[in-house]
Amino acid sequence: MIYLTIASVFGILFLGISRRPIFSVIVFLLNLFMGWLWLPTIKYGFGDILFIGALNGLFIFLSAWKVEDGDLQVSKKGNMWLGASMACFFLVFGLFVLPIVTSWGLFHSKAYRDLIGDVKQGTFSTDTSPMDISQIRIVDQKLAARLADKRLGEDTALGSQVEVGTMNIQQVNGRLFWVGPLNHIGFFRWWNNPQGTPGYVMVSATDERDVRLMRKINGKDIRLKYNMGNYWNDDIKRYLYENGFYNVGLTDFTFEVDDENNPFWVITIFEKKVGYLGDDAVGVVILNAQSGEIKKYSIDEAPKWVDRIQPESLVTDQLNDWGDFVHGWLNLSQKDRLEVTPGMSLVYGKDGSSYWYTGMTSIGSDEGTVGFILVNTRTKETRFYKQAGATETAAMESAEGAVQEKEYKANFPILYNVGGYPTYFLTLKDNAGLVKAMSFISVENYSVLGIGQTVREALREYHRTMMSRGNSVVPDSVVSRNSVIGEILRVGMEPSSGGATFYFLLKDQESKLFVGSAGLSSEILITQKGDRVKITFSEGGGQLVDMVTFDNLEIQLQKKPEQKTADERIQERQQRDIENQTGQNAQAKWENMTPAQKDELMRNIDDK
Numbered sequence: 001m002i003y004l005t006i007a008s009v010f011g012i013l014f015l016g017i018s019r020r021p022i023f024s025v026i027v028f029l030l031n032l033f034m035g036w037l038w039l040p041t042i043k044y045g046f047g048d049i050l051f052i053g054a055l056n057g058l059f060i061f062l063s064a065w066k067v068e069d070g071d072l073q074v075s076k077k078g079n080m081w082l083g084a085s086m087a088c089f090f091l092v093f094g095l096f097v098l099p100i101v102t103s104w105g106l107f108h109s110k111a112y113r114d115l116i117g118d119v120k121q122g123t124f125s126t127d128t129s130p131m132d133i134s135q136i137r138i139v140d141q142k143l144a145a146r147l148a149d150k151r152l153g154e155d156t157a158l159g160s161q162v163e164v165g166t167m168n169i170q171q172v173n174g175r176l177f178w179v180g181p182l183n184h185i186g187f188f189r190w191w192n193n194p195q196g197t198p199g200y201v202m203v204s205a206t207d208e209r210d211v212r213l214m215r216k217i218n219g220k221d222i223r224l225k226y227n228m229g230n231y232w233n234d235d236i237k238r239y240l241y242e243n244g245f246y247n248v249g250l251t252d253f254t255f256e257v258d259d260e261n262n263p264f265w266v267i268t269i270f271e272k273k274v275g276y277l278g279d280d281a282v283g284v285v286i287l288n289a290q291s292g293e294i295k296k297y298s299i300d301e302a303p304k305w306v307d308r309i310q311p312e313s314l315v316t317d318q319l320n321d322w323g324d325f326v327h328g329w330l331n332l333s334q335k336d337r338l339e340v341t342p343g344m345s346l347v348y349g350k351d352g353s354s355y356w357y358t359g360m361t362s363i364g365s366d367e368g369t370v371g372f373i374l375v376n377t378r379t380k381e382t383r384f385y386k387q388a389g390a391t392e393t394a395a396m397e398s399a400e401g402a403v404q405e406k407e408y409k410a411n412f413p414i415l416y417n418v419g420g421y422p423t424y425f426l427t428l429k430d431n432a433g434l435v436k437a438m439s440f441i442s443v444e445n446y447s448v449l450g451i452g453q454t455v456r457e458a459l460r461e462y463h464r465t466m467m468s469r470g471n472s473v474v475p476d477s478v479v480s481r482n483s484v485i486g487e488i489l490r491v492g493m494e495p496s497s498g499g500a501t502f503y504f505l506l507k508d509q510e511s512k513l514f515v516g517s518a519g520l521s522s523e524i525l526i527t528q529k530g531d532r533v534k535i536t537f538s539e540g541g542g543q544l545v546d547m548v549t550f551d552n553l554e555i556q557l558q559k560k561p562e563q564k565t566a567d568e569r570i571q572e573r574q575q576r577d578i579e580n581q582t583g584q585n586a587q588a589k590w591e592n593m594t595p596a597q598k599d600e601l602m603r604n605i606d607d608k
Helices: 002-018 021-038 048-063 077-103 105-116 141-153 187-191 236-241 312-324 392-402 455-468 522-526 561-582 586-592 595-607
Strands: 065-068 071-074 119-121 162-164 168-172 175-184 200-204 211-214 249-257 263-274 277-288 294-298 338-340 345-348 354-362 368-376 382-390 414-418 421-429 435-442 449-452 480-496 499-506 513-517 532-539 544-552
Touching (some): 002 021, 021 048, 048 077, 077 105, 105 263, 141 175, 141 200, 141 211, 175 249, 200 249, 236 249, 236 263, 236 277, 249 312, 312 338, 312 354, 312 368, 345 414, 382 392, 382 421, 382 435, 392 435, 435 455, 449 455, 455 499, 499 532, 522 544
Parallel strands (some): 513 544
Antiparallel strands (some): 065 071, 168 175, 175 200, 200 211, 249 263, 263 277, 345 354, 354 368, 368 382, 421 435, 435 449
């Protein structure tokens, strides 16, 4: 045991200095207790050993004093000065001077900025897979914990012995689940069950009715012997420490299962890259929760079923450093400084890869973002998407405002690729914590949203709102704008509180269902089966395709020549007014403006 070695070293050192065996034994026992209780990390950059050195300096200082004739007197001035010097050295130099020199951003701003790695410019529609409506996460962590507790409570005998630990989201065989271990309730429950707790709970993130109490794997009972709720050497941190992991940083203890439902603990190994700070993940430890088998992996070698290696806290710190030190440490004008928006969410992209999502906002900004970032939770590959939009908090407030009479509360949103458009999805709960509604909200313009009691209803409302706005939300440039001419095979109309949504199936295009509102074109209202139509659309890869324009070729609505001429003059005038107000090319400026800026500009032009 490493703390036994530390206690022995300081005990022998104290004996040689003080020549007082009784005090040496006391110092040995104190160091042994501190080491066992504290589990100090013995490595440069971690302040644990410095604290221990300072405390032992204090012990030496105290050993120089004795009580004689009722008075406290110095018996050994040498020990007094040695102990005081030792304590001051470890406290002042080791814990103050050295960290300033090796870790202060004034001297190491570039090192902090580079911790996140190369931040590449991303294209959202190609970097993330189109939304699969069957994989929409309607169950958040709080609801998952509540459902798990309810399932555990159905087994009265088990519910009095254990409780559900922290629920973590992960992908198991292509499906999303919240998974949480069963923990002992108190010391005596653990003492009476040395084999471990009898399993864990899985809650589907997409179906709140799918709650599983996992007590067997392939007919064998599950016993979680090594757990965060256990004691002595059955505690994960102590077990790893006493098995050689006393000189590495360990963080983010996450309970995960592999694709065969075998339970493991996944723990991130991190190093201090900038003196005493700059934590950076370098590997992972996987502990079999039943057998206690330990395996250490580099980031590249970690098993594929491991979803998370990069902890949320480390990624948040590194992104803030990247945005803060954009022009070095001294940036009084705050030029180009960015920071992450409050909160992060875990999203899944192509090939099942998971990402930390967060918005990036200018320092001092409350509701607006300059873009958002996706960080691969395994490799830390980072992509920045420049797109002005709403923060997660603003999106939540927008959804709550749409149903303010019901006083629902929105949970933290999750980012999805809806037809190439970055879109927030969130659930709305009542005061009892039950999901009552769902909402899709445009990242770029949080006034574009759809709310419904089901995912499909909310998605239809979102499509309808987008179409009624003339597709004011612009997707990435890579989202191809295509056009197709074809014969209509089927027509469907779905009424809603805000209007109607129309669906069209074209001949030779049966894999796509084109969707749009009546506001897109008045011809939609009188279109029927057999008509030939021309549709332009944004191809985002999904089954539902948003129409950008709709033209029924069987219907030729005529305009008088005078009206055509008037419309052309209005368009020319609007373009001139835009150029005059912006001072630059109208098309270039228009493409860089947010929907709110476009609306304001057009209102100013119309007022004239």
